[in-house]
Amino acid sequence: MAVETAPTTSKGQRTLKIHVTINGAPHDVDVEARTLLVHFLRENLGMTGTHIGCDTTNCGACTVLLNGRAVKSCTVFAVQADQGTVATVEGLEKDGKLHPIQEGFHQEHGLQCGFCTPGMMMTAVALLEKNKQPTELEIREAISGNLCRCTGYVNIVKSIDHAARVMRETAEGKA
Amino acid sequence: MIPASFEYAVARDVAHAIELLTSSGGEGKVLAGGQSLIPLMKFRLAQPAFLVDINRISGLAQIRENGDLRIGALVREADLDMNPIVRERYQILVDTTRVIADPLVRNMATVGGNLAHADPANDHPATMLALRASVVARGPTGERLIPIDEFFVDTFTTVLGPNEILTEIRIPKPPARSGGAYLKLERKVGDFAIAGVAVMLALDEKGKVGAVGIGVTNAGPTAIRARKAEEILRGQATDDKTIAAAAAAAAGESKPWSDLRGPAEYKLDVIRVLTQRAIRKAVARATGGK
Known part of the structure; x- marks a missing residue:
């Protein structure tokens, strides 16, 4: 981390410049220190794939990956992402091809209203990064900070399991 | 917002x-x-x-053993959970961290913050009371070691000065034949405890209780140490009658309040039951079980 260049505000100064790599693309943006990461994404950058649900650190609809870890972006300041990387749902699809987790939600009917889906998928991506073959219990534990009020979770668990299987098969095919 | x-x-x-x-x-x-x-x-x-x-300060996020266990203030709950030393020898910490908030929050939340925030609903305070931990605080005039018993003053208030920083938590090396457990009753993942009880104890060669610490979450303006319950256990065999007496004492020392998580009377009984179960679990672990 480039601490020497890290941002500091002082009296009278309203914004500070941060450098963040989002879904692989660099961004240099002026933000207020109090700007939450989710507002930075949605309002400063117009990336509305990340949702605001409860806005109180409960529901997980705003989940993004910050330096590879799934976090609730309503409970992180954008300045904390300075010099770091953020991954959002917009970065999952590549060149018109859906990410296996998106395929999984499609195939297994993992959403109804879809509001929780971006957060669910980002949490799942982080899980599958660490654990290639999660058990049902491990999947349920991993998404225990993401609330869904439609599905009863059954198809979400199936969707994540589907993605895990596809990702394993792809990895084996390449090996 | x-x-x-x-x-x-x-x-x-x-x-x-x-x-x-x-x-x-x-x-x-x-x-x-x-x-x-x-x-x-x-x-x-x-x-x-x-x-x-303070997130970019390097060296504050380490876990190491140096006789005692030293947990840097910036260690994230998720990292405490996955640490091999903690997993092998400090099961009570694994119990505790795994019931804090939810996995996403635990990717950010720190052990130091859980203590320094001094919310009686937080889970580490009771566990650290049971473990007889100390916290290291650094300020303009240097460093001081604060026993956990002296750390919490009131809800959201610790003895830390306005320009002092909690840098490390130190946990004494567990003696032979010791075990601990933290049990929390919560309405759902992510909620604060209806009640939580931490028990750490060591048994002598005859199976009698030696060192013992009991902490209770959400039982007053700060996490409390159930000293009378500890006293009842100390020097005794862990038979049903002694465990029941200690658990009743722990409830007697607790002062929960009625709120949306239940009436105080109910919580007192939850504390009694959790204390019994946590003692049994600690004894099982002290004798090689789970």
Whole structure:
């Protein structure tokens, strides 16, 4: 981390410049220190794939990956992402091809209203990064900070399991 | 919800953080994991004029054994959970961290913050009371070691000065034949405890209780240590009658309040039952079980 260049505000100064790599693309943006990461994404950058649900650190609809870890972006300041990387749902699809987790939600009917889906998928991506073959219990534990009020979770668990299987098969095919 | 405006600075190291806090004249607040502070700021229950971000200080996120166990203040709950030393020898810490908030919050939330925030609903305070831990605090005049019994003053208040920073938690090496457990009853993942009980104990060669610590979550303005319950156990065999007496004493020392998580009478009984179960689990672990 480039601490020497890290941002500091002082009296009278309203914004500070941060450098963040989002879904692989660099961004240099002026933000207020109090700007939450989710507002930075949605309002400063117009990336509305990340949702605001409860806005109180409960529901997980705003989940993004910050330096590879799934976090609730309503409970992180954008300045904390300075010099770091953020991954959002917009970065999952590549060149018109859906990410296996998106395929999984499609195939297994993992959403109804879809509001929780971006957060669910980002949490799942982080899980599958660490654990290639999660058990049902491990999947349920991993998404225990993401609330869904439609599905009863059954198809979400199936969707994540589907993605895990596809990702394993792809990895084996390449090996 | 958007927090009120504040000034913000990233601390390079602990000395710099102390300097920044000192310069703020008591208006500064430390930003670690932020998982309690940021929600409070969004509700405008906290409106610090100045935030000192300590997240980029290197060396504060280590876990090492040096006789005792030393947990850096910036260790994230998720990392405490996955640490091989903790997993092998400090099962009570694994119990505790795994029931804090939810996995996403645990990716940010820090052990130091869980203590320094001094919310009686937080889970580490009771566990650290049971473990007889100490915290290391650094301020402008140097470092001091604070026994956990002296650390919590009141709800959201510790003995830390306005320009002091909690840098490390130290947990004594567990003696032979010792075991611990933390049990929490919560309505759902992510909720604070209806009640939580931490028990750490060591058994002598005859199976009698030697050192013992019991902490209770959400049983007063701070986490409390159930001293009478400890006294009942000390020197005794862990038979049903002794365990029942200790559990009743732990409930007797607790002062929970009625709220949306249940009436106080109910919580007292939850504390009694959890204490019994936590003692049994600690004994099982002390004797090689799970």
